Amino acid sequence: MINVTKTFLPPQAEYNAILKRAWDAGWITNRGALVKELEEKLKAYLQVSNIIATTNGTLPLQIAIKALGLTGEIITTPFSYVATTSSIVWEGCTPVFVDIHPEYLTIDETKIEAAITSKTTGILATHVFGNPCAVEEIETIAKKHNLKVIYDAAHCFGVAYKGKSIFEYGDVSTCSFHATKLFHTGEGGALFANDSELFNTLFYHHNFGHKGPESFQGIGINAKMSELQAAMGLAVFPYIETIIAARKRVAELYKNNLQVTSLMKLRKGTHWNAPYYPVLFETETKLLSILKLLNNEKIFPRRYFYPSLNLLPYTDKKSCPISENIASRVLCLPLYHDLSDDEVLKICNIINEGL
Template identity: 80%
Template sequence: MINVTKTFLPPQEAYNAILKKAWDAGWITNRGALVLELEEKLKQYLQIPHVLAMTNGTLPLQMAIKALGLTGEIITTPFSYVATTSTIVWEGCTPVFVDIHPEYLTIDETKIEAAITPKTTAILATHVFGNPCAVEEIEAIAKKHNLKVVYDAAHGFGVTYKGKSIFEYGDISTCSFHATKVFHTGEGGAIFTNSEALKDKLFYHHNFGHFGPEVFQGVGINAKMSELQAAMGLAVLPHIKTIMEARKELVALYNNNLENLGSLRIREGTQWNHSYYPVLFKDETQLLHIQKLLNQKKIYPRRYFYPSLNLLPYVDKKNCPISENIASRVLCLPLYHDLSEDVVLTICNIINEGL
């Protein structure tokens, strides 16, 4: 069975050796030595000033909204994983959808200003499949209208744009370290900011508001990463170059053998991480036909992202024709570190013969 993705598992002895440090210390949660080590190594690898590791990739989004004091309306994309929208609603704000660029698949920055109202407090955009938004244009709009910017960079690990980590853009960026991601801690995530004051505020938020064992700085929740998760991250990180190079080669193989399908356009100036391989069919009927052919061979791509989030039952409906069209005909093909070239060629042959 070939799934859309597969977890990279480091050598078990390497994981166990790291985990033994937590066992020997008798400390497996509450920001132990392994979490601190992982944060420092991520700072070095990503070349960013502030990293706060967390237990999943959704809590950082919720905390970003809380820490920035956002209220009212938040402009966002309809083409993302559901957590991007549900987080806004969960925090008592209103998502205002702006349609996407038909090739980059990120929020269309030329349509943002028209959606701004007196109730708008922020822009929450997604670097789709690790493909950067138009960050410079978004920053200019935000400064002009005094808005905050949060980036859902769930797929953005290792991506750089114009020589800088994608996590450096915006007031806050977030990432998922879920088992399906390029870099993972089993479950996990992180939050990034260039502001030390904001980092301190986020720290209190993610640890019940603690300022020492008996003093509380403010309201908080429990979003801390455990030592078990950090150990996995420390065991995976040394392999990240190998993981990314393998994925890059497989993407090139797909590209060379799927010339009749639309694909993601990577923004100029980007060093991409090859996190997913989305293809675009001419319509939903063609997609469903190809999906069925692949499933018959026990190959399971994923309709990702689907549906367009402006169609969710708990949001105010707004027409986003490009996002709705893309969501109806986009399919992510299998892509992971040890996927064989023969399987990729088989997938391409099934698709090409079925078109």
Template identity: 65%
Template sequence: MINVTKTYFPPIEEYQKQLKRIWENQWLTNRGELVLELEDKLKNLLNVNHIILMTNGTIPLQIALKILANNGEIITTPFSYIATTSSILWENCKPVFVDIHSEYLTIDETKIEQAITNKTTAILATHVFGNPCNVEAIEQIAKKHNLKVIYDAAHSFGVNYKNKSIFKYGDVSTCSFHATKLFHTGEGGAIFCNDKELFEKLFYSHNFGHNGPLGFYGLGINGKISELQAAMGLTVLPHFDEILNCRRNAVIYYQTNLIFDKIKSIRIRENTDWNYSYYPIIFENEATLLKVQKHLNQEQIFPRRYFYPSLNTINYVNLDIKMPISEDIASRIICLPLYKELEISELNKICNIINSLLC
């Protein structure tokens, strides 16, 4: 079976070595030695100032919205994972969708201003498949209208834009370290920001609002990551370059061997060092996508329809609004299998099936 992704399992002996440290310390949670070490290693690797590791990738979005959004209207993208929109609704804010760019697949920055009202408090944009939004344009719009900028960078670990970590853009960026990501802690995530005062507020908000054992700064929830999760991160991290190179090679194989007469791939924004987090292809229509998907499934190959459906069509969003580009792309885009252990023979089989069906 070839799934769309496969969790990278580091050598078990290396993980056990980290677990032994936990047993020796007798410390499982509340920001132990391994969590602090992983934060330091990630700060150095990513060249960021402030990072807080958390137990998953959604809690950081919710905390950022709680602190920055003030229950207002949030300009956002309809083309993302459901967590982007559900976090907005969960925090009693209102999503205001702006359609996407047909090639980059990120929010169309030229359509943001017309969606702003006196109730707008923030922009929550997704770096889709690790492809950066037009961060310069979004920053100018945010400054002009006094809005906060939150980036859902769940797919963006290791991405640099203009020689700077993608996590350095916006007021806050969040990332997922879920098991399907190219760097993972099993479950996990992180929040990044540049401002020290905001960082401190984010920090106490992820730990019940604590100011020491008995005092409280203010309202908070529990977003803390465990030592067990940090142990996995510390074990995976030394293999990151190898994982990235394998995924890069797989993407190059797809790009070299697929016939692009009737399909196209995502356009990566200029000046981006991409992380090969996903490999989406876009068909001419949904019928072709479904035909290709059916034949691949029959061969025990399981790509996935990221991101389908367009989030403006979700019933509990309850918005009667059309997003024609997002809805169109969502109906005919699929992500092909991409993970470290994918063999050349498997890549060849996938390409041959797709090419034969599109002739």
């Protein structure tokens, strides 16, 4: 069976050796030594100002909305994972969808201003498949209209844009360390913010609002990463460069052997991390026929992202024709560290013959 992704598991003895430190200390959660060590390693590797490790990648979005005091309408993209939209609705705000750029697949920055109303308080945009949004243009718009900016950077571990970590852009950036990601802690995620006061607010929000053991700075929730998760992250961390290089090798094989090309155009100045390999078919019918051929061979790519989020039942279903069209025709092919050349070529041959 070849799935769309496969979790990288470090040697179990290495994980157990790190985990033993938590056992010996008798400290399993509440920001133990392993969490703090992981944060420091990631901060150095990613070249970011600060980081808060969290228990998953969705709570950071909800915490960011809360910490920035967003209310009313939040402009967002319809081409993302459901967590982007659901977090807005969960926090009592209204998602206002702006269609995407047909090549970069990120929110179309030229259409944002037309969607701004007196109720708009923020922009929540997604860097898609490791491809950055037009961050400079979005920052200009946000400053002009006094809006806050959150980036869902779930796919962006290790991505840099114009020589700077993608996590350094916006008021807040978030990331996912889910088991399907190229860096993972089993379940997990992170929050990033450059402003020290905002970072402090994010920090107490992620830990029940604690200001010391017996006082509270404000409202909070439990988003803390456990020592068990951090141990996995510390065990995976030494292999990051190997993982990314292996994934780029697979992506290059697809590029050189498929008769259908990668859907996505990388924004100039992007240091890419090869998190996904999306391809676009001429029609949804053709996609479904190719998908059936692959499934018959026990190969399981993913329709990612599908459906376009503006069609979710708890949204106003505003038309976003570019996102809807691309979402209906895009397929992410299997991509992981130990996918063999023979397996990649088999996938290519099945697709090419079915076109």
